[in-house]
Amino acid sequence: MAQGKLSRGVAVVGAGMTKFGSFRCKTSRELFVTAFQEMLASVDKGVDPKQIEALFIGNFSSDLFETQSHTAPIMADWVGLTPRPAVRLEDACASSGVALRQGILAVASGVYDMVLVGGIEKMTDLPGDKVTDALGIAADTIYETSTGFTFPGFYASMATAYMHAYGATPQTFMKVGMKNHENGSLNDKAQFGQRISAIMEARKASAVKKGLPMPTWQTELDFLSDDRGNPMVAWPMRLFDCSPVSDGAAALLLVSEELARNFTDAPLHVIGTGQASDGALHSRSTLTSIPAARAAAQEAYRMAGVTVNDIQVAEVHDCFTIAEIIATEDLGFFAPGTGGKAAEAGETARTGSHPINTSGGLKSKGHPVGASGAGQVNEIWKQLRGTAGERQLPGNPSIGLTHNVGGTGQTCTVHIFERR
Amino acid sequence: MATDITSYDFYVGLTQHKLMASRSLSTGQLFLPPRPLDPKDMSTEMEWVELSGKGKLLTFTVIYVGTSAMIAAGYDRKNPYCVGIVQTDEGPAISAQIMDLDLSHPELIQIGMPLEVVYLERGEGEAKKTFLGFKPAA
Numbered sequence: 270m271a272q273g274k275l276s277r278g279v280a281v282v283g284a285g286m287t288k289f290g291s292f293r294c295k296t297s298r299e300l301f302v303t304a305f306q307e308m309l310a311s312v313d314k315g316v317d318p319k320q321i322e323a324l325f326i327g328n329f330s331s332d333l334f335e336t337q338s339h340t341a342p343i344m345a346d347w348v349g350l351t352p353r354p355a356v357r358l359e360d361a362c363a364s365s366g367v368a369l370r371q372g373i374l375a376v377a378s379g380v381y382d383m384v385l386v387g388g389i390e391k392m393t394d395l396p397g398d399k400v401t402d403a404l405g406i407a408a409d410t411i412y413e414t415s416t417g418f419t420f421p422g423f424y425a426s427m428a429t430a431y432m433h434a435y436g437a438t439p440q441t442f443m444k445v446g447m448k449n450h451e452n453g454s455l456n457d458k459a460q461f462g463q464r465i466s467a468i469m470e471a472r473k474a475s476a477v478k479k480g481l482p483m484p485t486w487q488t489e490l491d492f493l494s495d496d497r498g499n500p501m502v503a504w505p506m507r508l509f510d511c512s513p514v515s516d517g518a519a520a521l522l523l524v525s526e527e528l529a530r531n532f533t534d535a536p537l538h539v540i541g542t543g544q545a546s547d548g549a550l551h552s553r554s555t556l557t558s559i560p561a562a563r564a565a566a567q568e569a570y571r572m573a574g575v576t577v578n579d580i581q582v583a584e585v586h587d588c589f590t591i592a593e594i595i596a597t598e599d600l601g602f603f604a605p606g607t608g609g610k611a612a613e614a615g616e617t618a619r620t621g622s623h624p625i626n627t628s629g630g631l632k633s634k635g636h637p638v639g640a641s642g643a644g645q646v647n648e649i650w651k652q653l654r655g656t657a658g659e660r661q662l663p664g665n666p667s668i669g670l671t672h673n674v675g676g677t678g679q680t681c682t683v684h685i686f687e688r689r
Numbered sequence: 690m691a692t693d694i695t696s697y698d699f700y701v702g703l704t705q706h707k708l709m710a711s712r713s714l715s716t717g718q719l720f721l722p723p724r725p726l727d728p729k730d731m732s733t734e735m736e737w738v739e740l741s742g743k744g745k746l747l748t749f750t751v752i753y754v755g756t757s758a759m760i761a762a763g764y765d766r767k768n769p770y771c772v773g774i775v776q777t778d779e780g781p782a783i784s785a786q787i788m789d790l791d792l793s794h795p796e797l798i799q800i801g802m803p804l805e806v807v808y809l810e811r812g813e814g815e816a817k818k819t820f821l822g823f824k825p826a827a
Contacts, residue, residue: 398757405756411696412722413784416820417752417759417772425750426774433748433800500766504751504795549722551774551782556748 274572275377278526280536281686283312284650286643289517289635290460297331297340297389298347300518304387304640305348308520311650313533316522318348322381324355325372327365327388328639333403334392344387359639361407362588364388365519366642366673366682370542372523373684382528386521388640392514400514404638407676409549421511423550423677424589425503430556431591432505435606439505442590443493444613446509446632449587452619453629455660458647460515460635465489472498510590512630517637519644535654540668541573541685550677557606559678562599566672569683570601577601580685581666582652583623584645586674587630593617596672597625600683619662627652627660642673642682653688691733694725698737703819706808708742710781711735721781740779742806744823749773749787751795762811771795775804775823789824 285307287300309318324345331340345355358368365388372386392400405414408423418426431437446465453459454467461468469492473484484497492498499507522532529536545564547553553560570576577600585600587593594608602623603611611617617625628634628648631641649669651657667688674681694711699722702709711723714734718727721740726733752759753769764770771787788807790798804823812818 397754398760401754402757409722414756415758416784416786416822417756417764417770418784419752419754419756421754422750422752422772425752426748426772429750429800430748501751501753501769503753504769506750549784551784556774 273568275373275539277377277379279373279376279523279539280526280529281521281539281646281650282524282529282532282536283308283316283522284520284647285309285311286458286519286640286647287517288458288460289515289637289644291393292516293393295391295516296335297328297391297518298343300391300516301344301387301389301520302347304518304520305385308522312522313535314531316532318350320383321350321353321385323353323375323384324350325358325368325375325384325386326355327358327368327642329359329361329364329390329407330403331389331391334390334395340389344389350385360680361675362586362636362638363642363673363675363680363682364639366671366684367544367680369521369642369646369684370544370682373539373542376523376525383522383524386523386643387519388643389518390637390639391516392637393516397514413549413551419503421503421506421589424591425506426550427556427595427677428505428589428591431594431609434557435609437609439507440490440494441594441609441613442505442510443490445587445590445593446493447489448612448618449626449630449632452627452660453633455658456629456634459629459633460513461633462629465492465509469498506589506591512588512632512636515635515637517635517640517644519640519647521643521646535688537650537653537686537688539684540575540687541569541683543568543572543683545681547679549679557595559595559599559674559681561678561681562596562672562674562683565681565683566600569685573685575668575685579668580670581664581668582627582649582662583625583670583672584628584630584648585625585672586641587626587632588636588674590632592674593625593630597623600670600672619660624662627657627662642671645671645673646684646686649686653686691725692735692737694723694735694737696722699723700818703808703821708740708806708821710738710740710779712738719779719781721777721783740777743826744775744777744804746787746800746802746804747774747776747782748800749798751792758811771798783821786820786822787824788822
């Protein structure tokens with residue numbers, strides 16, 4: 270009978286990623302090579318890449334974004350892994366969280382001792398309306414997107430429900446963006462690694478240069494509350510409530526636990542993995558929570574034998590600002606309806622009781638959708654090994670979590686890591 | 690023999706100005722969107738049921754940056770559109786465009802407001818199709 274545990278332990282011994290951004294002249298294969306090289310360089314005691322036995326790569330839609338299917342063998346070929354097996358995992362924006370889980374299960378099964386897990390997405394070649402349509406197929410195209418729903422629209426509808434249920438305001442959501450941009454300003458991998466205030470000052474300078482009327486913004490909230498600074502995308506979600514359209518890749522090296530010390534004295538042991546699925550947003554019993562996230566978290570906590578109180582740092586799926594608030598409630602950091610107030614009170618800042626998205630999150634760092642889940646693990650890798658530089662959390666954290674959502678919550682994966 | 694329950698027939702229903710759900714013959718459970726299998730007992734013995742078209746607004750958004758299909762239908766930043774989730778009087782909830790609301794002040798739109806179904810024609814030529822909408826109940 271299944272025990273709900275890994276048959277043997279699995280550890281992360283290397284992690285790398287590209288900067289996330291808009292790279293006109295690069296395709297996903299070149300981005301993946303860069304992430305792969307950085308991953309190899311991160312292995313403290315070195316690794317012979319020929320020891321890698323399989324590739325699990327997350328990618329949402331190279332089909333629509335790059336007119337390229339059957340992407341996994343191309344990635345294997347470009348990093349010199351053929352003829353080893355390569356498989357692409359697609360669960361929308363959770364694709365590389367799911368690839369990670371499949372890599373973990375493959376090593377835990379005993380079939381492989383070492384696997385490469387990656388994520389790729391190259392989104393910026395398409396014009397904006399085509400990107401909206403491409404992302405839209407991650408929802409139910411027959412019954413949801415057909416009505417005119419967009420992804421900002423789905424999360425905006427959750428935000429509307431959250432405001433109605435708990436009295437949050439658009440300013441509540443803006444606080445999440447401000448915090449994530451502040452964190453992202455300390456991350457050289459971030460696509461928009463500036464504080465909101467820096468972006469605001471740049472806009473003011475640009476207005477002066479162009480001879481346009483000078484905006485009257487004094488504070489970040491002034492800027493974020495003004496249509497000119499922060500146009501509406503899907504009420505109540507404005508531009509700075511939305512993660513950007515991004516290109517990027519990330520790579521992780523997994524080995525069986527007993528081999529981990531051959532590669533580093535500070536491996537991250539995978540102590541919990543959880544995943545769940547769900548139907549369309551309109552079919553759910555709640556619009557202010559993502560049930561698949563609660564189920565995935567429950568599975569991961571149970572497997573790890575830890576509670577939310579043991580989690581010292583978490584990267585959560587803030588594809589929209591409301592999504593971070595809901596994530597912090599679904600993971601148990603805050604009770605239902607109190608995540609917004611906690612964000613406003615600074616509890617999720619680097620100096621708060623529950624630091625969330627120290628990397629800048631998808632909001633500031635960028636959201637190349639199929640790479641985002643593996644990108645999150647890169648931040649936990651740094652924070653738990655004390656190499657996060659200026660944004661390093663104090664207190665030598667040893668347990669961290671990633672939460673990666675696909676669609677509006679049709680998929681969610683949660684992973685818990687411990688540095689031993 | 691089990692009745693075929695397909696999304697194709699749901700959309701045929703919309704062209705006939707009927708909002709069609711499926712109902713499980715064994716459990717009586719109603720499904721909108723209509724589905725061919727009842728997850729409760731795995732039965733595929735279903736019948737079509739026409740709903741009243743009455744419901745209430747569960748949540749909504751006003752979209753300024755729309756899908757290509759909605760842009761082609763004439764919506765843009767200056768002419769945004771509302772979509773939402775509507776709970777039918779019969780129980781199940783579904784996504785729909787919400788018509789005839791003042792979108793200049795979305796904060797005044799009332800969650801819980803009573804709605805009634807409308808049938809929306811969009812697209813040209815062969816792409817012309819009827820879509821599900823709701824509007825404030827008369």
